[in-house]
Amino acid sequence: MKKKVGLLGGTFNPPHMGHLVIAEQVLEKAGLDEIRFLPNHVPPHKQADERVSVNQRVVMLQKAIKGHPRFSLEQIELERAGASYTYDTIKLLMEREETTEFSFIIGGDMIEYLPKWHRIEELQKMVKFIGVNRPTYAHETPFDVQLVEVPNIDLSSSYIRDTVKKGQSVRYLVPDDVYRFIKKEGLYE
Known part of the structure; x- marks a missing residue:
């Protein structure tokens, strides 16, 4: 039997409680064996943030998921x-792990954006898409997406960055170890 792995991609700049809630809910509700957080190097639809290094994003992600x-x-x-x-x-990934069945987890914003994805027709044949609800998005697409209902948490990494920049606390919006790392490194100030 193939191992079922969900991939949750993003910049994770920083990883926050919304990412963890989505991962846990999809893990359980979609019957997956594991969730892999997939930080991207340079997302094709966003500008890279040079103020936070790839290594810092990886460290924050490691801190966010440790113990699970x-x-x-x-x-x-x-x-x-x-x-x-x-x-x-x-x-x-499919070449490296022939006995793994991959699912790609996307938010409501990306469900609507799927028609613009690079080689989406071929990708649809390779991987199963699992979409999660996100406030203010319609979740409509011509592509096959399994919808998983998760609690509506209107939280984004950009909100957290903006909040820190204003000198306000993001405690309880990010895991404690991530919060301490952001403070220690002076990120987003």
Whole structure:
């Protein structure tokens, strides 16, 4: 029987409680064996934030998921230079792990954006998409997406960065160890 792995991609700049809630809910409700957090090197649809290094994002992610036996870090996109396209990532993962069935977890914002994804027609044949609800998005797409209902947590990494920049606390929005790391490193100030 194939191992069922959910991939949760993103910049994770920083990882927050919303990411962890999504991962835990999808793990259980979609019947997956594990969730791998997939930090991207350079997302094709966003500008890279040069103020926070890839290594700092990885450290924050490690701190966020430590202690969860079914959460891990997948660094395949950090091993490559250039834009991180999901098609290329899934192709490489499938070559490396032939006995694993991969699902790609996306938020409501990305469900609507799927028609613009790089090589989406081919990607749809390679990986199962699991979409989670996100406030203010319609979740409509011509592509096959399994919807998983998760608690509505209207939280984003950009909100956290902006809050820190204003000198306000983000305690309880990010895991404690991530909060301490942000403070210690002076990130987003």
